[in-house]
Amino acid sequence: MSLYELAILGSPTASDRHRLSATIEGMIGDFGMTLGADVVIHDGASIPTRDVRAAFAAAYFGGAPLGDVERAREIVAASAPVIPTVSPGQPFGAVIPDFLQSANGLTRRDDDAEMTALASALLECVGLLRRQRRVFVSYRRTESRAAALQLHDLLSSRGFDVFLDTHDIRPGDPFQDVLWHRLVDSDVMVMLDTPEYFDSRWTRQEIGRARAKEIQVLRVIWPEHVPTKLTDLSETVYLDVGDLEGADGPIAHATADSIVLRIERLRSRSIASRYMSITGKLRADVEKIGGSIEAIGAHRAIALRLLDDRKIWAYPIVGIPTAETLHDVADKAQRAAQREAPVLVYDHIGIRDAWTSHLRWLDEHIRAVRAIKVSEAGWTLAAWGD
Structure with missing residues (x-):
């Protein structure tokens, strides 16, 4: 019996269906799950056979003519979540059935060919990924402040709750206590790796404690900077000179967008790693x-x-x-x-x-x-x- 069931409905192309399924398969693989066994993906024809006991969510691809309308209506009547999704430029009201238009839709981005954002949203709906989408930005203010502010605003606009020390600690709060509290509640740390990053004991502690908590790190390396081998196991983005508009940023728009997508994909790996760590400790204690x-x-x-x-x-x-x-x-x-x-x-x-x-x-x-x-x-x- 599958634990999770999904559906791809509406008017997806064969390529849409294949790419979304492949991305979901990669994400559930982070949890040691397999497609077809632990997670099943339905289409309009197979949806009546779904196991109503399994956690379930569907994506509805807008198009003309509208497809799988009655199947989608049945899912809504059963109070199961359906994510309406359209491609850039598609008029939402014309390609999504009226009974789905009250749900917040997802416009797929041209730079997200693998549909990572949609796959994440589906896995959040069934509870495999948590709904809180939290990112911690670790940086030296003297070297990368503009880039940190840019990523804070860009990630926030894409639905992430982003921690940046200059924005998210209230006056009078114990600075370091709040900082560590927000770090351990983050899915991914973005490390802006500049020449003097490790000169600060605070940034050294941030990267060390992120790794101690098994939080995945996306390392963004400044142009012509030779990074320390201490973070070689991190996911890495190398910036070229042309990727920075100034010494401390901001980062070129296309590169910044690609960083957001890397964070989106890295998030499932991070959550899976931390979940498996907790379950491993729980198993050991129960067996004791x-x-x-x-x-x-x-x-x-x-x-x-x-x-x-x-x-x-x-x-x-x-x-x-x-x-x-x-x-x-x-x-x-x-x-x-x-x-x-x-x-x-x-x-x-x-x-x-x-x-x-x-x-x-x-x-x-x-x-x-x-x-x-x-x-x-x-x-x-x-x-x-x-």
Whole structure:
């Protein structure tokens, strides 16, 4: 049985369908999943056979004449998400059915031939990628300020929540605590690698702690700069002299756009790496206390069998839990008819003390879902129910 099911509907060309499917296949491969087994992609003909228990989302390609209209209408009636999508220049109102026009559409970009943004949006809808889209920009103000500001604005316009120290720390807040808090909640770090980047202990700490948390790094190397081998394992963009409009930026528009696409693709790899790290630690702790991992379900839920033979469902999450995250986990557990209260598992390292206190309060007062630190999973689960 597949855990996730998608559909490509409307009027896609054969090339559209192939490219989107190939991009989805690459992204789910980051999670160790395969197309056709863990994830199934339907068309209009096969959609009636979909497993209604699986997490599901569809993309509707606008076109003339309108295709798969009744299939799309049935999906909307079932309250499943449908993303209307059009190519550049297509009139949204003329090529998308009226009952889909209230949904926010996605205009595919000419520079995104692999449809990375659309693939990401579909995987967000089924819960494989988290909906928060967070990027941390690490840079030396004296060398790359203009480029950092440019990327902040460009990424924000593409739906990312971007952390830039000069923009996103409120007056009076503890600077470093907030900075580390935002770093551990990021999907990707963009490192603007300039000649003096490693001269600052703060940027050295940023790159080191990003790697410690298994956050993927996109290294943007300044022209004629010889980078340190310490970051050789990072994804890399080399800038030419013509890519910079000034010594500290901004970056040429086409190059900046390509950087955004690299971030979009790198994001799934980063989330997958961190998710697998948390699940690996959880498995090790559960086995230490005599329990076992029994099954993997939709929405990345994990069935744990404890020593007293009780089964509970754990939901490892990447980043910082919020009340909204707890509600989301409780809702998914309820729809899956899980009898025990679900367990949200998270990595607390780097989270502000004030936020940890807030999570503790939520855990004490919201009994529909429990939250535990992955570093304390075995200790906590050994006394579960007592």
